[in-house]
Structures are given as structure tokens and as C-alpha cells.
Amino acid sequence: MSFLRLSGVSKKHGRQSILRDIDLSVSEGEFVAIVGYSGQGKTTLMSLIAGLARPDEGSITLEGNPVTGPGPERGLVFQNYSLLPWLSVRENIALAVDTVFPAWSAAERDAHVDKYIAMVKLSHAADRRPRQLSGGMRQRVSVARTLAMQPRILLLDEPLSALDALTRAKLQDEFADIHRTTGATVVLITNSVDEALLLADRVIPLTLGPGATLAAPVAVDLPRPRDRLALNHDPRFKRLRADITATLLGFNAARTTTLTRKLVLPDILPEDLDQPRVNRPPRRLSEEKREIVSVS
Amino acid sequence: MTALLKTCDALGFTWFIPFIRLARRENPNEQFRQILVNLGVPLLAVLLFLGAWSWVARNVEVSFGAIPGPVAVWQEAGNLWKDHVAERDKEKAFYVRQAERKAAHVTKTPDKPWVERTYAGKPTFIDQIFTSLKTVFAGFLVASLIAVPVGILCGLSNVINIACTPFIQIFKPVSPLAWLPIVMILVSALYNPTDPWFEKSFISSALTVALCSLWPTLINTSLGVAQIDNDYLNVARVLRLGWWKKITKIVLPSALPLIFTGLRLSLGVGWMVLIAAEMLAQNPGLGKFVWDMFQNGSSQTLAQIMVAVFTIGFVGFALDRAMMSLQRAVSFDANSIR
Numbered sequence: 001m002s003f004l005r006l007s008g009v010s011k012k013h014g015r016q017s018i019l020r021d022i023d024l025s026v027s028e029g030e031f032v033a034i035v036g037y038s039g040q041g042k043t044t045l046m047s048l049i050a051g052l053a054r055p056d057e058g059s060i061t062l063e064g065n066p067v068t069g070p071g072p073e074r075g076l077v078f079q080n081y082s083l084l085p086w087l088s089v090r091e092n093i094a095l096a097v098d099t100v101f102p103a104w105s106a107a108e109r110d111a112h113v114d115k116y117i118a119m120v121k122l123s124h125a126a127d128r129r130p131r132q133l134s135g136g137m138r139q140r141v142s143v144a145r146t147l148a149m150q151p152r153i154l155l156l157d158e159p160l161s162a163l164d165a166l167t168r169a170k171l172q173d174e175f176a177d178i179h180r181t182t183g184a185t186v187v188l189i190t191n192s193v194d195e196a197l198l199l200a201d202r203v204i205p206l207t208l209g210p211g212a213t214l215a216a217p218v219a220v221d222l223p224r225p226r227d228r229l230a231l232n233h234d235p236r237f238k239r240l241r242a243d244i245t246a247t248l249l250g251f252n253a254a255r256t257t258t259l260t261r262k263l264v265l266p267d268i269l270p271e272d273l274d275q276p277r278v279n280r281p282p283r284r285l286s287e288e289k290r291e292i293v294s295v296s
Numbered sequence: 297m298t299a300l301l302k303t304c305d306a307l308g309f310t311w312f313i314p315f316i317r318l319a320r321r322e323n324p325n326e327q328f329r330q331i332l333v334n335l336g337v338p339l340l341a342v343l344l345f346l347g348a349w350s351w352v353a354r355n356v357e358v359s360f361g362a363i364p365g366p367v368a369v370w371q372e373a374g375n376l377w378k379d380h381v382a383e384r385d386k387e388k389a390f391y392v393r394q395a396e397r398k399a400a401h402v403t404k405t406p407d408k409p410w411v412e413r414t415y416a417g418k419p420t421f422i423d424q425i426f427t428s429l430k431t432v433f434a435g436f437l438v439a440s441l442i443a444v445p446v447g448i449l450c451g452l453s454n455v456i457n458i459a460c461t462p463f464i465q466i467f468k469p470v471s472p473l474a475w476l477p478i479v480m481i482l483v484s485a486l487y488n489p490t491d492p493w494f495e496k497s498f499i500s501s502a503l504t505v506a507l508c509s510l511w512p513t514l515i516n517t518s519l520g521v522a523q524i525d526n527d528y529l530n531v532a533r534v535l536r537l538g539w540w541k542k543i544t545k546i547v548l549p550s551a552l553p554l555i556f557t558g559l560r561l562s563l564g565v566g567w568m569v570l571i572a573a574e575m576l577a578q579n580p581g582l583g584k585f586v587w588d589m590f591q592n593g594s595s596q597t598l599a600q601i602m603v604a605v606f607t608i609g610f611v612g613f614a615l616d617r618a619m620m621s622l623q624r625a626v627s628f629d630a631n632s633i634r
Contacts, residue, residue, distance in 0.1 A: 052530055070533040082527035086549040095545060099535045149535075 003028040003185055004049070004153055009058035011044055017211040018044050022058065024204070024214060026153075026187060031179050033188045033196035034214070035244065036206030037252075042189045043079065045206070046157040049187065050076040062152065072100045075151025079158045081142040083130040090126045093117060093145045100149045116148040120174070136167035140174075147178070156188040160195065169228065172198055176225060193244050197237060198226055203244055208251045215251075218244055307621050311335050364599040369606075372599035380420035387415045419580060421600075425607060428581035431498055432570045432615075435505025436563050442506070443513035443562070444555060448547060450514070451521020460518075468511040472504050472569040476577055479503045497579035504573045509566035516558025520551030556623035563619055567612045582608055 002025035009022040018041045026032050036042050047053040049060060051070040060067040062074065070076075083092050093113045101109060117126050120140035130138055139159055146154065156175070160168045176199055179186055190196050196203045197220055205215040222237060231237045269283040304312050314330035317323075346366045353365035364372070394413065401410050419427065450457040483500045528550055532542045548555075574583025582604055589600045 050534065052533060070530070071536060072534065074534075076530075076534055078527055078530070080527060082525075082531050084528060084531070084546065084549070086552075087545075096535055099537055099541070 002026060003030070003063060004187070005061050006049070007058055009048060009055045009060060011041075011048060011053065012056050018209060019048075019213065020211045021213050026185060028185055029183050030202065031186045031188065031200045033190055033200035033203045034206055035190055035193055035196045035203055035248065036212070037208060037248070038191055040206060040209040041212045042191075042206060043157055046076070046155055046187075046189050050074050050155055052076075072096075072149040073152045074155055075146035075149050075153070076155045077139075077142050077146045077157065077159045079161065081130070081138045083138055083141055083145075085130050088127050088129055089122060089133070089141050090117065092130070092141060093148050096145045097148050112148060116144040119147065119178075120144040134167070135163050136171060139163065139171060143174075143178075147182075151184075153185045153187065156186060156190075158189055158191065161191065168195075172228075175199055180225065193241055193248070196220075196244070197222070197240055198228060198231065203240075205244060205247050205251075215247060306624055307617070311338075358598070361595050361598075364602060369599050369602045372596060373603045373606075375596075376421040376600065376603060380422040383417055383420045387417060390415045390417075421585060421603070421607075424580065424582050424585045425611065427498075428570060428574065428583070429611070431501045431574075431579070431581060432505055432563070432566050434498070435502040435570070436509055436559075436566045438502065438506040439510040439562055439566070440513055440559060443510045443558070444517050447514045447517025447555070447558070448521050448543065448551070450518035451524075451551065452547070457518060457522075460514075464511060464514060467507075468515075470508075472508045472573050473576055475507045476500070476504050476573050479507070480577060495580075497577060500577060501570060501573045501579040501581065504577075505566040505570050508569040509562040512561035512565060513555070513558035516554045516561070517551060520554030520558075521547055523554070524550045553623065553627040556619070556627065560616060560619040560623060563615050564612065567608075567615060571608055 004024070004026040006022050006024040010020040011018050022045065024032075034042060034045065044053065048055050049067070051067045051074065054068075067074070084095070087095065090113060093116060094109065097109050097113050101112070104112070114123070114126075117123055120143055122137060122140055122144065125133060125137060130141065133141065139162075143159070159175075160171055163171065172195055175186075175188075178184065179199070186199075188196065188199060193203075200220055202217050202219055204217045206212050207215055218240060220240060222231065222234065222240075267284050267286050269285055269288070271282070301313060301316055304310070304316065311331075311334040314327040314334065318327040318331075350365045350367075353363045353368075356363050398410050398412075401408070446460065450460050480500045483496055483503065487496060487499055524547060528546050532546050537545065570581065571583040571586070573579065574581035575587045576583075578584055578587070586601050586604045589597050589604070
């Protein structure tokens, strides 16, 4: 039995189909990456799993329970962090902890918050506001907030797309660590094939919209822990990357359309240079009192 | 020093900042230029204004006599202050005399009850300022207590917003002078306690202020709430925050800068409305002072009215600055406020 299952899910925006026939099943502890182009419905797919939007057709179940709305058991890490700017790092995480575990004592909750701040290595910045943090630190806070809710499944919606390459690499390693140590089930949405291959057990390309759907999954059988430097020389990694990239580029090639456009000449006629050069208005074809007969 | 800079910035005393920087020897040339621009230009403008005023005062004659120049107005302000001090002295003397009489009465006829009297002198200009301030704050408080919650509801629910829009659109442009008679009639019909806490005139002025200063807060609050970043609301949804917690943790902090913009506008409107209401309704306050001076038509009338005009202006300016500082203090996004 699969842990998270989407069957026949489709979503329209008005009359425009965004996603159609999405079938996905994720088993417990699995790390699945969905790769696709920007603006093709990746974030919509994540909103559907998170319960922030409802599918028009099909069903989504987590551990057999249908998903009908958002909830803390599906921990969503937002693409743009969504930290509350008027709360400090600690308060942002505490808001989540206090809401999700109201039965705990205050001391237990404090300890829980501290534990997750330490997990993302931000203990020194616990009392700062999000404004005073770098992008990478903000994303770490966002991850800590989500993990502190102890979700059954972690949903990462392009979590690193707004970060510089170095911070990105660092956080990718942290995600891999979190997955290894907690055994969490993770669905990652990304536009980076390398990132997907570095982290996931299975990579699923998303076809182009409108009406995007999931293509055939690619199993990533690279041994863990994966070292990004060693991977670059691993022939299996190279082959997988080439395959997935080719699949993604293939979507694009299939969609290439030809455009025919009628070119219109400017409405002006050449000046007669035999005439004396006085200030006269340009001659226009539309103003000439004559008929043009084309002889074929 | 840095703390002092921050305080000046928070209070809006930006013109003072170059002096502090100069004391710290930070790039003196730049600071002198700043002082010249920030302080010199307004000073020059004020001097030009005073000059033009004096010229008009010397050349225009009205039914009350000559228009007072800046010096006459300044002297009149001094006179009003002297009046106030004299009145306070008289009041003090009255209570001293009353205490003496009471002592004599108690020793002479202990069986007869002593009736305490309050001093019945006329309110001075300074008293009128404080009466006006009290009234405007009472009205502003009533307006805020109504406008902020209603604004939040309007911002959260499209249905409520649509329901409220016709009332906002129609009542917002109504002048205080139109509200005043209705308010006065209603107050005298409904407010008749045997032992009143407040004067009727105070209540009708305050309510008129409230009715007119309601709208900026209401509109800005609903705008602020409607503009909350969807991501923050999604956080609330994912966490399944309760209604009250959603309001206090997400909606209010996020809308606070705009709520305070509304409150600041409201207080400004309230202060303007109050003067008109006091004038028309003969409620105590600066407006009544201006009207009384106009009616008694003495040779000092114009000077006294001008003192009142400047006082109204300075008080309004101070209120605005106070609200701005408050707004900066409570807003998470202090840089966005100017």
C-alpha cells in the first residue's frame, strides 16, 4: 500500500487545463523528485498535495485518508519561505509548534523549538527577524518550522530556487542529511536535474502544459550518501542526467510551433528626384489616385 | 550617539540629525550642506512669510481696525498666557478663601451642613486647548474602536465588504456640520442621566468627530487586511490556526502599517472637524474660543483669532508627528513609513 497516492488528478484554471491524469504513488520513507520547466504547474501540483487547492477530478490520499484541506501532517516548505516578518526566528517556529502541539507543556514546546533551530544550525540567530537573515538562512528557518510540526510527509516546493549556487549546494546536503537521519518521506519539486539526482530515489519529469502530466519515472540507483564531486564522474549519474535532460528537452521539441506572419510594407512611395526639391509631403500609396493592376 | 540618532529619526526630527553627525565629525561639509537645506530653506520661507504678512498688516484696514502683524499676534499670545496665569491665581485664591470660610463655618455653626462650591470663572485659552484635545481623543477613540474591527471584517470577507461599501461611499463625504444637528438632537434625547459623567456638549462634539474620522481608518484597515500576502494566509491554513489566532498573529501585524496610516489620517480629520463642530455647537474648546472672539469684536479680536489659528495648526502638527512615531514603533516594516 502506498503512503501518498494521487490517482487521476486533474486541475483546471477556468477553461484552461493545468494538470491532467496525474497518477503518483509514493511509499513511506521515499524521496521523490518531480522535475519540470517553470510555469507548467509544478507549484499547482504541490498546492493540491498540500491541500491548499482542491483537484477538479481524481483523489489524493495520505495513508488512506483523503486530503480535503491543508494540515500540519503535510509539511509544506514554501518556495518563498513565507516567514512572518514581524516574528523572530524562534517565534516563527514557536507559532507552528504551539499550534500543532497544544497539549504539550510550555517547557516541552520550548525545548522542541530549540531542537529544530539547532538542527538547521541557526541557534546564534534565534532572536533575529527574517529581514536580518540571508536567503539561505531564511529557507533554513522555513525548513525548521516545517520539520518542527513533525509532518508525516515533507513537501518541498522549489525550496532552493531563489538561492545562490553555493548556498544551494550546502542546503542540498542538509536536505540529504535530514532525509537520512529522520527517514522522512519527501516530495521535492525542482527545475534542476542535478538537484533531483543528488537527492531523490525516483525522478519524475513533468510534461509541458497546458494539461501537464507526469512522464515515466526514472529510478535513481546511485548509492547513498551521494558526493556531488564524485557523482560528476560517475557514468551512471551522467547517463541518468542525459536521459532526463533529453526527456525534458523532448517535451519542448514536440511543442515547437511554426508562426506565419503576413508582412506589411510601409505606406510610402519613393520620392521623384527629378522634381525640384521643395518641402513637399511624402507620397503615400493609399493616397494615390490610381489603381494597381498586377499582371500575372 | 547612535541611539540619539535613532530617536531623532523615530520622532521625525530629521533636521536635527546633521547636527549630531557634525558633533561626531562625520564628513562636516556634507553636514553643513544638509543643515543649510533642511533648516535654512524652511527658515527663509518662514521669514518671507512673516515679511509678506507684516506688509499686508500695514496696508489693509478692516472693520475691526488694522490687521495685526506678527508682533501684535505674538504679544497677544503672551497676553492670553498672562490671562491664564491670572485666572489660575484667582482660582487658587478662591479655594483658599473657601477653605477659610469653611473652617469658620464649622467652628461657628457645626449643625448646619457646609455647601462646597467649585470655582465658576471662565475657561482660559489654555483650558480650551485641553478641552479640545480631550474631545478629539474621545471621538478618535470611539471611531477607532468601531473602525478597526469593522475594517478587519471588511478586509477578510468580500461579502461584508460589499455590504459596507454603499455606507462608506455615501457617509464618507458628509461634512461634520451636517452630522452635528442630528448628533445634538439624538444626544439630548438619549443621554439624560441624573448624575452625568460627561457634559452633553462634550458627547455631541466627540461623536461628531467620531462619525467623521471613522472613514480613513475603516478604509485603510480593510485595504491593509485585504492586501495581506497570500503566503501568510497559507501559513495560517497549513497550521490550521484558529480564527482568533489568525487575526492576532497574522492579520493584525500584517495590516498594522496601513491601520496606523488610517489612524493618523483619522486623527487629522478629527482635529479639523472638531474645531468646526465646536464653533457651530458652542461646545467648549478652541472652536468656541474663535467664535466668541469673532462675536465680541474688540480691537484684539483678530490677533486672538490668529493666535488660535496658529495653535490649532501646531497642535495638529504635533498630533500627526506623535501618530507617525507611534506607527514606526509598532510596525514591523518601519522603513516603509514616511
